[in-house]
Amino acid sequence: MTPNEILVEIRNRKFRPVYLLSGEEPYYIDLVSDYIIENVLTGEEKAFNQSIFYGKDTDVADLVNTALRFPMMASHQLIVLREAHLMKDLDKLANYAEKPLKSTILVINYKYGSYDKRKKLSKVIESSGGALMESPRLYENKVPAWINTWLKKRKCSITPDASMLLVEYLGTDLGKIANELEKLIITLPETNRSITTGTIERNIGISKDYNNFELQKALAQKNALKANRIINYFAQNQKANPFTLTIFSLFTFFSKVFTLHFIKDRSPRNLGSVLRVNPYFLSEYEMAAKKYDARKTARIISWLREYDMRSKGFDNLSATEGDLLKEMIFKILH
Structure with missing residues (x-):
């Protein structure tokens, strides 16, 4: 299920x-679970009918015993197993999932990887009316x-440059991106609900003129x-602009230029697909x-x-990262 x-x-x-929520992207797992x-x-029903377990500190027997209890003054009891990827013998839950108590809702959060669909737990959840949800990590060009x-969905928008600037500095972690977007939305005036690079610079501290995205553009134009x-x-703001991030950004850019x-097919649609570029x-x-x-x-x-x-x-005996950066960019340009 989606x-x-x-x-x-x-x-x-x-x-x-039973819900088994798994995948490399935690955002949707948290979204559905929450x-x-x-x-x-x-609120009143939660006091007696909601239990939160953590995989590292839980064994299957305790979880099953709780799942087999009947709800108190409610139609259902809710059990959430967080960090299921850290739980030993998770697949042993298959015996319960095969014949689950209908008044119990068991939510299994399995993050940072996909639970093997060939295992018995996956198969019996599906066959007994449960739900399997996969949350794959988005490729950078899809973010x-x-x-x-x-x-x-929140009646706001963003300029393409601002969107790429966020992706460059926050990566593909959707949870982190959503948190920053929430902060940015609060700052927008009612008359203009669009996020720009200026909005990001004023509120997050990422410079709209001095960043890896702009460096790529400058190098592309020579x-x-x-x-x-x-x-x-x-070089003057190394903490906010780590050398390793610049290397990674330029390596990704020039690898795609090389490709x-x-x-042969230079149509925009094909290029976007092959290079994974907006x-x-x-x-x-x-x-x-x-x-x-x-x-070159x-x-x-x-x-x-x-x-x-x-x-x-x-x-490298004594060159600073700032020195290395200047030397490297000189070689690229000349």
Whole structure:
């Protein structure tokens, strides 16, 4: 089942005896689990009919004994097993899940990986009327669309540059992104509900002019003046702009530029799919491919690996990260 399908059922007071929520992306697991906790029982019913267990501190026997209890002055009891990935012998729950008590709702939160669908627990949950939900981690190129959808539901919007800036600094952790978006929404005036790079700079502290995203653009254009302004800012603010993050960002960018050199079908749809890049930003990769041929791009990727090692102390006696950054960018541009 999808997260939305489960939420719709809960909203309609249709409950499953067992929910197994698993996957690499914790956001949807928390979203569904929290929604069940908030909406299945009333405040008064929770006192006697809600139990929270943690996988590391729980054995199957204790969990099953609780699940076999009948609710007190309520139609259901709710049991939530958090951190199920840390529980020993989790698959032994299959004996209970095969014939679950209909008045018990058991929610299993299995994060940071998918529970093996070949195991007995997965199979019996499905066959006995329970729900299996998979929460895969989003690829980076899919996150901006997720941000747009998340904001649209709240009658807000975001500019493409602002969306990419968030992804660059927060990665693909949807929970972290949602938390920052919540903070940004509060700051928006009623007359303009759109998040811009300026909104992010004022409220999160990420510079809209001096960041890895802007450095990529400067290098794609071979704009030495802009690139040097950015790296000088980075050198003076190393804590907010770690060298390893810049290396990772540029390595990802130039790896895609290198791939672009060998793609025959240059239609935006195909390029976006192969490179896993939002079509809005394809022009930057195409510009970089014109400025740097395949041979030069391969050398840049090699330099990025070299400077990553040097930043970790290999073949580097005294150069600071700021010095390494300036030296590396000079090589890329010349």
